[in-house]
Amino acid sequence: MGKIMAVHSYKGGTGKTLLSINLAAALAKTGKKVCLFDLDFRAPSLATLLKVKNPNCWLNDYLNGSCEIEKALVDISERIGNSGKLCVALANPNTEAIREMSSKDRKWEMRALGRLLALRNLISNTGNFDYLVFDTSPGLQYSSINAIVAADLVVVATTFDRSDMEGTQRMLRELYDLFEKKTYLVLNKVLENPTRHKSDLQATVKDFYQVPLLGVVPCYCDILKAEGSTIFAQDKPDHPFTRMLNALAAEIEKNIA
Numbered sequence: 196m197g198k199i200m201a202v203h204s205y206k207g208g209t210g211k212t213l214l215s216i217n218l219a220a221a222l223a224k225t226g227k228k229v230c231l232f233d234l235d236f237r238a239p240s241l242a243t244l245l246k247v248k249n250p251n252c253w254l255n256d257y258l259n260g261s262c263e264i265e266k267a268l269v270d271i272s273e274r275i276g277n278s279g280k281l282c283v284a285l286a287n288p289n290t291e292a293i294r295e296m297s298s299k300d301r302k303w304e305m306r307a308l309g310r311l312l313a314l315r316n317l318i319s320n321t322g323n324f325d326y327l328v329f330d331t332s333p334g335l336q337y338s339s340i341n342a343i344v345a346a347d348l349v350v351v352a353t354t355f356d357r358s359d360m361e362g363t364q365r366m367l368r369e370l371y372d373l374f375e376k377k378t379y380l381v382l383n384k385v386l387e388n389p390t391r392h393k394s395d396l397q398a399t400v401k402d403f404y405q406v407p408l409l410g411v412v413p414c415y416c417d418i419l420k421a422e423g424s425t426i427f428a429q430d431k432p433d434h435p436f437t438r439m440l441n442a443l444a445a446e447i448e449k450n451i452a
């Protein structure tokens with residue numbers, strides 16, 4: 196039986212998409228069968244970042260009930276070049292589609308939740324995947340809450356930004372606890388500070404959030420230089436960011452096996 200992992204955060208720009216792509220790729224590189232879902236209908240980005248044009252069907256169509264999920268899956272395994280499998284299901288980045296998704300009512304969202312829950316078939320014993328990775332929108336909008344409800348575990352990307360820290364702390368107490376989700380933090384974009392000891396940092400973070408810390412990811416200028424065009428797990432296997440993400444993937448495997 197596979198697992199569903201939602202990557203979420205309180206504020207925007209904390210690194211959810213970057214972490215989702217590279218965690219999915221890192222898991223696929225170890226031979227796992229992984230499918231990455233762009234559930235950020237507010238600002239879809241995987242179609243552009245992964246350079247996939249015109250899939251047979253968008254995730255929007257699947258959630259609208261107008262296509263089967265199999266038609267929305269695009270196999271990009273050859274990019275990873277290992278024994279694993281990597282597929283993606285994309286949110287439609289066209290302006291009209293974004294506007295349409297932002298005007299959905301509660302009733303539609305309830306039906307969409309049913310369809311997200313049905314994705315569990317993809318990871319059942321007869322299913323095709325070991326992991327589904329959901330890249331979500333930040334904050335507490337309906338679609339992100341649906342993604343969290345449908346997931347087995349939530350990876351929360353956070354930074355040292357004060358408002359992000361406080362919002363994340365509240366969200367951990369009031370949202371994930373409510374749904375009784377296994378939750379792990381990834382502290383991202385951390386600046387090098389030679390006077391701060393790594394174990395002190397980890398203890399402080401654990402104390403503040405009261406949830407397990409999966410990893411601390413430094414801020415790398417190479418990531419910004421790549422302008423989103425690089426899947427580090429694929430293109431730069433020896434980069435410290437890739438090694439960091441491989442370690443995060445291994446930690447996830449260990450924790451949820």
Ligand SMILES: Nc1ncnc2c1ncn2[C@@H]1O[C@H](COP(=O)(O)OP(=O)(O)OP(=O)(O)O)[C@@H](O)[C@H]1O
Nearest residue numbers: 207208209210211212213333384413414415418419
């Ligand atoms: N560890 C890091 N070092 C350097 N740059 C990073 C790091 N993590 C993320 N970034 C950069 O920060 C920006 C935001 O990252 P990303 O798009 O993954 O965040 P997000 O949480 O998905 O944003 P949104 O909430 O808008 O969907 C990107 O330009 C990304 O390359």
Ligand SMILES: [Mg+2]
Nearest residue numbers: 211212235240
């Ligand atoms: Mg994103």
